[in-house]
Amino acid sequence: MLCFHCHEPVPDGSQFLLTIEGQAQPFCCPGCQAVAQTIVEQGLTDYYKFRTAPASKAGLVPDELKLQNYDSADVLTDITQHTAAGTQIELSLSGMSCAACAWLIEKQLSAESAIHKASVNSSTARLQLVWDADRLKLSAILKKIQALGYQANPFIADNEEQQEQAELRQFLKRLAVSGIMSMQVMMLAVGLYFGEYTGIEAQFEGFLRWICLLLATPVVFYAGKPFTQSAWRAVKAGQLNMDVPVTLAVFYTFFASVYATVFKTGEVYFESVTMFIFLLQLGKFFEFRARARARAATGNLLKVMPVSARLLGGGEPQIVSAKRLQPGDRILVQAGETIAADGLVRSGISSADESMMTGEYKAVAKRPGDTVLAGSLNHDGLLEIEVSQALPSSRLGQIIALQQQTLNQKPQIIEKTTRLAQFFIQRLLIIATLTFIVWYFWIDQERAFWVTLSVLVATCPCALTLATPTAITCALARLNRQGILIKNQQVLEALPKLTTLFLDKTGTLTQGRFSIARKVSFSDQWSETELLALIARLETYSEHPIASAFAPYLTPGDPLSQVQLHVGEGLSALWTSPDGQQRQLQVGSAAFCRCTTVEAAQVYCSIDGKLQLAVELDDKLRPETAATLVALHQQQLKLVLLTGDSSSQVEQLASQLPFDRVEKSCSPERKVELVQQAVQQGEHVLMLGDGINDSPSFHAAHVSVALDSGTDLSKNQADVVLLHSDLRQLPQLLSGAVLAQRVIKQNLWWAMGYNLLIVPLAVCGFVSPLVAVIGMSFSSVLVVSNSLRLLKA
Template sequence: MAMDHSGYAGHTQRAGGGDGGSRCALCGMDIVGAPVTRRIAGADVLFDTDGCARIYEVAATQGILDQVLSAAEPKRVGALERMRMPRATVFIDLGGMWCASCATSAGRVLEHADGVESATFNFAMGKGRVDYDPTKIEVDEILHRLEGMGYTPRVTGESGRKDAGKAEERILIQAIVALAFEMQVMLLYFERLYPLYNRGQFASADAHTAGLIVWALATPALFIGGQSFLRGAWHSLLARSANMDTLVALGTLAAYSYSVWAVLAGGRALYFDSVVMITTFVVVGRYLETVGGARARKDVRALLELQPERAWRVDGDELTQVRASALITGETIVVRQGERVPVDAEVIDGSGAANESLLTGEAVTVRKSAGDEVLAGTILVEGTVTARVVRVAEATRLAAVRHLVEATLATKAPVERLADTASKWLTAAIMAISALTFLGWWLVAKSPAEALIAAVAVLVVACPCALGLATPLAVSVTLGQAATVGVLVRSPAALETAGFVTRAAFDKTGTLTRGELEVVAAISGDGSVSGEQLTCLAASAEARSEHPLGRAIAHSCDSVLPTSGFTPAKGEGVEATVDGALVRVGRDNYVHGEIPAALRQVELDHASEGRTVVWVSRGDGVLGLIALRDDVLPGAAEVIREMRETGIATALLSGDSGAATAAIAEQLGIDAHEARLTPERKAEVIAAWQAQGERVLMVGDGVNDAPALARADVSVTVAGGTDVAGETSDVVLARADLRLVPWFIRLSVLSRRVIRENLGWALLYNAIAVPLAAFGIISPAIAAATMAGSSLLVVGNSLRLGRMIVRSKNRLL
């Protein structure tokens, strides 16, 4: 429906375009620079961005511009009405947002829809939450409305957790059904049919009657007890692929169909015994496999389920229980002893102790009092605290860790992709071998029944499932155990590569040292300024710096001078105009002017003690130097020694001076060191090692080591606060404990060994079992038992990996 837009267009025409006096027609913000102009309804409409213009045009075309621009209050729902109203929540990833007003516009449009109680979107997160009445509007309609606005919505989840035990329960019921009917079928075979077959009475009335009974009993055993693999085979057929379910379904349905025909035709042996035994062995094995897999993945599941559903919010003088996802920044909550913290919050009253082990890997409880932060998902084991929300549920450190782990689990390691490919080819090969087996037996034995049984045995005995399970289950065990000690693996490929590492390179500041830099000396070269004045001059220039050295200097002075023109030089220093003069703070070759010989000697004295020296110049002359101290992390020397004992060479790559770098390297016993390196030069050093055939692991602070981390075969960073998901390395350490680095390397070796064992067993099993089945040495029932046993062996070996990791983890903690 067309509508008149002149009112909106006229509203935006203020002072001349682009001079800062115009406002965007969509978001209402001042237009900086040249405006984006669109001709709408015969008038020029001005916008701040192309995104705003696009949203405005789509809304105008859809006839919902009044909803987008409406500033009316959202619908208010009374408490009684809310209690009576069916309510559901959907979380949405919303692509196509260009500015904060896009998020507001999306919420307004949805809140005008009948059945939507509230809709909020976060531009920075690209996510939204919609509370709605499912009896009035469906999720598809919500997504359709957003698509009509030009966004790209996608459902990311719903409120509430699905019961993970339901799948296990369904398989257990199927196993019980299959086992119950299988026992009845086998009883009739042993009591009636086998004796009749031994006497050659295939066409007797007793054989026919018993055949009808076992047919009736075998049918629910296969189609109810075996519905998991029958459904899986059907889905594979729809997807035009094949897997283990395809093989088992083909085998059982072939034997079942032949036996049905034999019952009706009479005079032939029936193979319902093979049908029910195959079904029972497969389903019971699948149930045990599911239970074992759940145990193997319990650590990952525990991490993903740390987020509590409910929270106690302070509303005036009362406590109200609300959904944790409904809390917003600034609200006050109460956490009592034994409860999990619902969101990241700052304690404002009370004290206690929190168990953060599942989130940080730190086994010792942490004391909490006013001013301390409590993290979502941690348990308050002592006391009661009142806290102010600092990050909502979707932005907590726990949420970041969960997203990281979920993304990692959704990514396949190279060896896993190889196993999947091999599994697909194995399935196709088994189907071909089964067909050839059938033809061969028919030609040789002249018996279609014998040919069918041999072909079924081939289909059932093959176990591509064991090949497919070999890697992901071991990886899941490893990721779960690693997460419990604070090692968050972003790239599964790092699990493979870390065990091959031949050299470990470390950054110095914030990696081998605490990263808590402290100014210990400020020395003027010509006496024109005092040490305090020199420090404040440098602090003023570094006020906007993000580098650890710059932040330490900036915090060393309380009264900074007027500053403008801040310009950082990556790996060199910073430049700024301070109190009208050009000031540079950084390396000796970056500052202006000649450095006096006396200051050079002072530099060497500080550097020999491992201190970092920063130079300060004003105008064209060097003013002096500032020395900073950063203590080495406890246990760093032991970590270096442990890595050297395992045959891994160590190196220190630092941007600091040669003397300071050499002092730290000597103190820790590091094999080699390189000093005065820019971030790009660090990457070049690593590339040179790789060119010599070395596999390099780089450990950095993630601040200015990005090129080196990207270049290394395995990269490790130490995350702080909520930046876990923002790290770009392969592995993130949730706590500053360098012992986790060699422990992760050992973890990689253990994991790789178990994966090789799993793959080796799966390949060896298929190489031996398939020929035995093809030559008729293995019956279908035995084939089903060995196939199930093969998968269970892989599951058991992966559980053994978990126990080995637990033992090494206990030594670490």
């Protein structure tokens, strides 16, 4: 049986049916069924009568129809969140080429009174939108973005990967065309250049010029298309970006060379045009790869966010949106499916992969009464689960919410760069225009065209655009050789400005290998051994390094139910004690267990609100910690310790190390708050951590660094990963960034200084187009050569 929409085989047992013109038609998946239903409801059933080929899977719907689907109340419920400011959604953007694109989208959308916030993150190509859905439809907003030449869709990790692969293929094609054609044109140009000095017959010169024109045309109109489109979008919107002068110089030079070829007069510069486009494409490709890594880092956790669930009711299980599940609902999870919500197993035996949340790749056995986590994968059994937390309130949902809240805060550096670029471009175009007018009307009409061309070519921002990316690329390679993985290129600009380092304690400054140093019992009902075994059973649900300290005491015992992880505080569960009573068990900080602190103790256990046991743990410092912190402090950096530990051991540690400030008993929210306060006070902040509790504060800092020994989540969210898990790599990172920043400044000073020197000469007519091309090329080569020094450092 074939799907009525896409003609792919319908899986056995599939029950996706839709009545079309009185006849029930089968579909292979709910996506194809939904698309067909939309087509029928919109009165477009004739599409199925007159089509000549099957549709793509869940596709082939007009754009207008697709956008209208987003206005459905049910769909909006699934893809948006309601906040006090309005309806909020995250959109994935395609077609962006620089920070100016982000600024352009924000400016156009902010003009709408119904849109309260439009914030584009240019490194991840995502737009956070808050608007009044009652006044303005989502489809209208998407159309506005399309009118600017960009594509926007609700962010879905898998869809974004497909878009990224398609964009990568386009980049490689354009690089291949521009690179291959540039080499051919350059070889022919050598013959033309030497021919001018050694003599070349006119017919051969004309032949070589026509061949150059033939080879350069696909480079200009295909490989250079992204720059042309970006410039045109900016001009249509009444704005300027860096692609405007690039496009002007390319077409000005190209058509001047075409004129010289056709009329056999003047010089040709096809090799300059092709090489210019190739170098710019190469730079854009590096930027694209950097953005792809940033998107992957922020999208890994979103990929495990469940989409649908099988809801159990009176009859057959129904497929519903996972976001609509409520506590008390019962869902059926088949083998190989993602568990859609936090809950308790009511029937069935299986195992689950919880590695994304816990970092433990070993399958965890699941039986009736066991807790399951949203986003984990059911391996080999059929489970009936009672939902305990709605998806937004689940452990996974809370972490993602904190992550997205800090991720979408826009750094000021992007706005400053955009303003600087616009200032440069405006002055460049004004100078070129005035040059043409003055020469055409008052000096020499015949030379006006060529003098203006010299100005545009000589001052073309080639060296300026290569100054930063080439230096950053070389700096990244150098740091990678040292075992330092940079996932966000912007940190190289932020690192030299650092004033404050926020440091996590457990697993970061310490080795994260805990052992029990002392126990203080307050129980007259249970022994220390029984309490330690009870804590060990509860700690099996946590990935915190502290849990390993209790592993030796783990023994079989009475089952735990309704286990909940309270991030940064502890764990709680219902425990059926040997006397048959159900008791409330809490293990964590003193504040979480609502008890009085005991000197040096870090872990407390309470049963039914009464303190039973306090445990002091021992965790040794990493061997390199003291020397590293002393070296950092000598660099006039302020060191702040942020830890969830509330014991007196924090003060002991603070007395041994050169901290300027110590904050203990910190929840994830408190860490984010402290980092944000420092940023608001003008501090430039680095956050170093290794656990899930640290990941929300990573995006609040200017730079985030994780150890490779940390959790998968912390490494995914961090800007930098120290692959050797050695704190001595932190000073190496800072010194490498300072050196990279020095080279970038040298490149920029040279590029700007060269322009300041060459502009007056070109405007006065002392620089021919040939000399302008040579000067521009020399300037670019010098910038690249200077950047290559970083590889030898």
